[in-house]
Every structure is written in structure tokens, then in C-alpha cells.
Amino acid sequence: MINGGVSFWYASTAIPRRRAPLPGDAEADVCIVGGGFTGLWTAYYLKRARPELEVVVLEREFAGYGASGRNGGWLSSAFNGSRPAMAARHGEAAVIALSRAMQETVDEVLGVCEAEGIVADQLKRGMLTVARNPAQAARLAAGLPAVRRWLPDGEDDVVALTRDEVAARVHVEGGLSGWFTPHAARVQPAKLVQGLAAAVERLGVRIYEQTAVRAIEPGRAVADSGAVVRARHVLMCLEGFTPGIEGQKRTWLPLNSAMVATAPLDDATWAQVGWTGAELLGDGAHAYMYAQRTADGRIALGGRGVPYRFGSKTDRDGVTQQQTIDQLVGIVRDMFGPALREVPIEHAWCGVLGVPRDWSPTVALDPATGIGMAGGYVGNGVATTNLAGRTLRDLVLGADTELTRLPWVGKAARRWEPEPLRWIGSRLVYGLYRAADRREMEAGTARTSRLATVASALSGRHD
Numbered sequence: 001m002i003n004g005g006v007s008f009w010y011a012s013t014a015i016p017r018r019r020a021p022l023p024g025d026a027e028a029d030v031c032i033v034g035g036g037f038t039g040l041w042t043a044y045y046l047k048r049a050r051p052e053l054e055v056v057v058l059e060r061e062f063a064g065y066g067a068s069g070r071n072g073g074w075l076s077s078a079f080n081g082s083r084p085a086m087a088a089r090h091g092e093a094a095v096i097a098l099s100r101a102m103q104e105t106v107d108e109v110l111g112v113c114e115a116e117g118i119v120a121d122q123l124k125r126g127m128l129t130v131a132r133n134p135a136q137a138a139r140l141a142a143g144l145p146a147v148r149r150w151l152p153d154g155e156d157d158v159v160a161l162t163r164d165e166v167a168a169r170v171h172v173e174g175g176l177s178g179w180f181t182p183h184a185a186r187v188q189p190a191k192l193v194q195g196l197a198a199a200v201e202r203l204g205v206r207i208y209e210q211t212a213v214r215a216i217e218p219g220r221a222v223a224d225s226g227a228v229v230r231a232r233h234v235l236m237c238l239e240g241f242t243p244g245i246e247g248q249k250r251t252w253l254p255l256n257s258a259m260v261a262t263a264p265l266d267d268a269t270w271a272q273v274g275w276t277g278a279e280l281l282g283d284g285a286h287a288y289m290y291a292q293r294t295a296d297g298r299i300a301l302g303g304r305g306v307p308y309r310f311g312s313k314t315d316r317d318g319v320t321q322q323q324t325i326d327q328l329v330g331i332v333r334d335m336f337g338p339a340l341r342e343v344p345i346e347h348a349w350c351g352v353l354g355v356p357r358d359w360s361p362t363v364a365l366d367p368a369t370g371i372g373m374a375g376g377y378v379g380n381g382v383a384t385t386n387l388a389g390r391t392l393r394d395l396v397l398g399a400d401t402e403l404t405r406l407p408w409v410g411k412a413a414r415r416w417e418p419e420p421l422r423w424i425g426s427r428l429v430y431g432l433y434r435a436a437d438r439r440e441m442e443a444g445t446a447r448t449s450r451l452a453t454v455a456s457a458l459s460g461r462h463d
């Protein structure tokens with residue numbers, strides 16, 4: 001089994017050849033730091049709107065090295081954060097407008113793929129959330145009205161499924177009930193991000209790779225090499241890597257997410273698993289899992305694993321801990337039962353996503369300094385980065401649009417606690433979530449474990 005190699009998605013394609021680094025000082029209208037989905041979508045929409053703008057992307061490794069080339073490929077309309085809190089500040093209509101914008105974003109990404117000839121195994125078949133024990137089933141049933149309340153088409157946006165309706169789509173051990181939403185598509189993330197980088201380059205954006213930035217200041221980004229890019233606007237698009245920039249150590253917490261991919265399943269095994277629709281698949285656990293049926297007939301499944309590394313450190317090339325691999329392999333075997341017991345696991349990897357202190361994303365630009373940023377998507381970044389890119393375009397261009405009026409624009413959150421509190425807190429919270437999941441599985445009752453309630457209160461997570 002391969003551990004790392006950035007991700008399985010690159011093992012199944014190829015690690016791209018790195019573009020040249022920034023050769024020395026440079027000038028631009030917009031300097032984007034970070035070549036993941038956030039940075040590349042922003043570059044794409046800026047250049048489409050104003051071809052005359054000089055747009056430069058600075059990337060430490062290669063475009064798509066971070067979470068954008070490692071994720072579960074859930075292109076979904078999910079958006080983190082407390083809807084009641086958002087509605088209290090901006091009104092209910094603004095929250096529903098955000099939900100609609102996220103649903104449209106899924107189709108926007110698929111539309112750009114079509115227009116730019118990006119083949120990324122995209123398939124819009126929706127998303128299934130399955131309850132794997134009575135406590136999860138009770139939570140899904142009780143949570144449905146609250147979820148629908150903030151969606152434009154309520155009952156059509158999330159459909160409740162019975163045990164048989166779930167089983168007709170996929171055979172999950174102990175599957176009791178579920179939700180289905182049509183607003184989600186599967187993608188192969190490395191193909192999407194590589195295709196997007198090529199499209200951005202075709203538009204005339206300069207992408208410099210092997211160029212780490214250490215400081216972002218009004219009007220300039222300073223590379224580790226000492227070279228400086230001067231620009232009216234400098235945009236920080238680094239999500240889980242944000243703590244690496246001077247002064248940003250406590251802005252967002254780099255939370256680990258890890259995945260495993262099985263060997264391709266044969267037809268007989270697929271017949272046992274079902275899942276012919278290739279919907280995205282998740283469960284109702286507190287430390288939830290996410291999975292996709294890949295275009296080449298594997299199951300790629302992810303979850304939290306070891307949640308956080310001391311001092312906001314990040315992994316090297318996606319190498320993950322054995323403990324994390326064991327947990328994820330356990331989930332594969334438990335979820336799909338005897339059908340998957342003998343199927344080899346061929347690849348494991350991990351990456352970091354960004355979590356703000358209020359567990360809710362933001363996109364912002366300070367017109368005084370020209371510094372902008374977007375991220376903190378808390379694991380729902382594949383589609384949200386596209387909305388962020390279009391919004392950053394409007395903010396840079398000084399346009400007042402429907403996008404710049406959405407309730408996540410300009411939202412500030414307090415900073416994370418200093419170490420060792422961050423480390424202790426994140427280990428404690430995920431330890432409690434996992435213990436709660438175990439207890440709920442063993443107890444077999446409809447009651448949500450109190451440990452999970454304590455964990456959510458400690459972390460400040462509301463979703």
C-alpha cells in the first residue's frame with residue numbers, strides 16, 4: 001500500500017511537472033498566494049472579466065498540491081456554519097440566498113469543466129447521508145426540518161429515505177434511514193485542479209511554482225527567496241497552510257483529513273455493494289466519513305484520523321499516520337461488511353483544511369490595504385472555493401453584486417487559542433466525538449451521546 005505520494009488522485013494520473021519559480025521581483029495588478037482551487041478560481045474569473053489585468057499566482061509546490069488535489073471529490077452545495085446565527089445578523093432571506101448560490105455553484109463548476117474541456121470524472125448524481133445506528137437515524141429525522149428551513153426548495157432539496165430506499169441505492173451495514181440531496185457531484189479532484197490551472201494559464205495568468213511566500217503586506221508579497229511581487233491587490237488563498245504566513249499562526253486551524261482507496265472492485269463485489277448510482281456517500285456520525293465510487297471502480301473513503309499536529313504543522317506529501325489508516329480501513333470493512341473484507345487497500349493519504357474559530361468560512365477584502373483572503377471552508381471547499389473566486393473577483397473590481405452581499409462576505413472570527421491549548425483542545429474534541437460514535441453504535445438506542453454535546457460546546461462547532 002502506498003502512503004502519501006500527495007494523493008491517490010495523482011497516483012492514478014501523474015504528479016505534474018513543476019512550473020518555473022518566480023525569477024525575481026515582479027509587478028502585477030493582482031498577486032494571488034496559493035495555487036489551489038481558491039487561488040485558481042479567483043485568477044480564472046478575474047482574467048475572464050478583465051483580460052487586461054496582470055494576474056500572478058505564487059505557489060510553494062505545484063498548483064493543486066494542497067487539499068485541492070487530495071480531497072474526497074465531493075463537489076457539493078454544503079456550507080458550514082450556524083444558520084440561525086447568520087440569520088440573526090443578516091436576515092433569513094440572506095441565508096437562503098447563500099444556499100441558492102451554493103447550489104448554483106455546483107452547476108457553475110460543471111459548466112466551466114464543459115466550457116474548458118476539463119475531464120475530471122464529473123458525475124452529478126447527488127449525495128446520500130446514511131444513518132448507521134438508531135442515534136444517527138434519530139438525529140437525521142429530528143434535524144430535517146431545520147436543514148430544509150434554510151434551503152430554497154426545502155423538501156425537494158433534501159429528501160428523507162427509508163431503510164429500503166437506502167438499501168436500493170447502496171448496501172451499508174446497519175443502514176437504517178437516510179437523506180438524499182440532488183445538489184452534489186463526484187469529481188476527481190486532481191484532474192479538476194490540473195485542468196483549471198491549465199485553463200488559467202491559457203487566459204494569460206502567470207503561475208510561478210516552487211515559490212513559497214513568507215509575508216503578505218499591503219501592496220506586496222514577499223517570497224522566501226527575498227523576491228517581492230508588488231501589486232495593488234494581494235490575495236491570501238492558502239486555507240490550511242495560512243498559519244505558515246507571518247502573523248497568521250492563529251487565524252485558521254489546519255485540521256487533518258485523511259483518505260484510503262481500495263483496489264478496483266470486481267463486478268461480483270459491486271453487485272453485493274450496490275451503489276450503482278455513484279452518489280456521494282456519507283454517514284451521520286459525529287466524526288463523519290465521506291466516500292465516492294471512483295470512475296475506475298474503487299471506493300475512496302475519508303475521515304478525520306489524527307485531527308491536528310502540534311504547532312499547526314502540516315504533513316509532508318500526504319503521508320499519514322498508521323493509526324489513521326487503521327481507523328479508515330476499519331470504517332471500510334464495517335460499512336460494507338463481508339463484501340469488502342478481502343479487498344486490498346491500495347493507497348492512503350492526508351491533507352489539511354482550514355477551520356476558523358467559529359467553524360464558518362469567509363471571503364474578505366480590505367479596500368484600504370488591498371489584502372484579501374478566502375477559506376476556512378471546514379471540509380466543504382470543493383464547490384465553495386468557486387463561489388469564493390467569483391466573490392473575490394467582484395471585491396477586487398470594486399463591484400457591488402449579489403455575490404458581495406452574501407452573508408459570509410467580510411465575516412471576521414476570533415483567533416484560535418495559543419499552544420498547547422489548540423493541540424489539547426482539538427485532540428480532546430475529536431476524542432470525545434469518536435467516543436460518542438462508539439457509544440452510540442454499542443448502545444443501539446436513539447439517544448445522542450452527551451459526549452458529543454460536550455465536544456460541540458467545547459469546540460464552538462454548530463452545523
Ligand SMILES: Cc1cc2nc3c(=O)[nH]c(=O)nc-3n(C[C@H](O)[C@H](O)[C@H](O)COP(=O)(O)OP(=O)(O)OC[C@H]3O[C@@H](n4cnc5c(N)ncnc54)[C@H](O)[C@@H]3O)c2cc1C
Nearest residue numbers: 034036037038060066067068071072074213351380381382
Ligand atoms: C483529505 C481531504 C478531503 C477533503 N474532501 C473534501 C470534499 O470531498 N469536498 C469538499 O468540498 N471539500 C473537501 N475538502 C476540503 C477542500 O479540499 C478544501 O477546502 C479546498 O480544496 C481548499 O482549497 P484552497 O485552494 O483554499 O487550499 P489548498 O488547496 O490547500 O491550496 C493552498 C495552496 O497553497 C500552497 N502553499 C502553501 N503554503 C504556501 C506558501 N507559503 N506560499 C505559497 N504557496 C503556499 C499549497 O502548496 C497549496 O497548493 C477536503 C480536504 C482534505 C484535506
